[in-house]
Amino acid sequence: MSAEIYNTHRWRQLVKLLVRPGALCEIEECAAPSREIIFGLRHRHPLGPSLDHIIELQYGGAPYDPHNLRPAHLGCNVRKSNRLRKEHRAGLLRLVARAGRAKAAAAPSRAKRTASALDH
Ligand SMILES: [Zn+2]
Numbered sequence: 275m276s277a278e279i280y281n282t283h284r285w286r287q288l289v290k291l292l293v294r295p296g297a298l299c300e301i302e303e304c305a306a307p308s309r310e311i312i313f314g315l316r317h318r319h320p321l322g323p324s325l326d327h328i329i330e331l332q333y334g335g336a337p338y339d340p341h342n343l344r345p346a347h348l349g350c351n352v353r354k355s356n357r358l359r360k361e362h363r364a365g366l367l368r369l370v371a372r373a374g375r376a377k378a379a380a381a382p383s384r385a386k387r388t389a390s391a392l393d394h
Pocket residue numbers: 299300301303304305306309346347350
């Protein structure tokens with residue numbers, strides 16, 4: 275979840291409109307005892323209502339398009355976002371490591387160059 279849109283009136287209206295009483299959490303890895311989203315709990319309760327972006331914002335998902343939104347428990351939504359953020363970061367680190375190895379392979383060390391020069 276990226277912070278800015280969640281504090282807007284527009285976002286709160288969408289949650290009210292798209293997460294109706296009786297709505298079920300649609301996150302695949304829902305970890306709640308029941309899929310039912312609970313209303314009237316304290317603010318930010320993990321079983322309370324939220325909207326999940328089907329295509330995440332960081333991958334270009336539309337922030338306010340109802341077709342990109344589905345009801346979710348707040349707790350499941352936060353857990354999913356944290357997991358994706360972690361995976362995204364791990365993916366970037368792998369790319370950086372791969373680029374580092376490619377650079378090292380393209381510029382062999384002085385010792386290796388000397389050794390191969392002596393072979394001929
Ligand atoms: Zn859930």
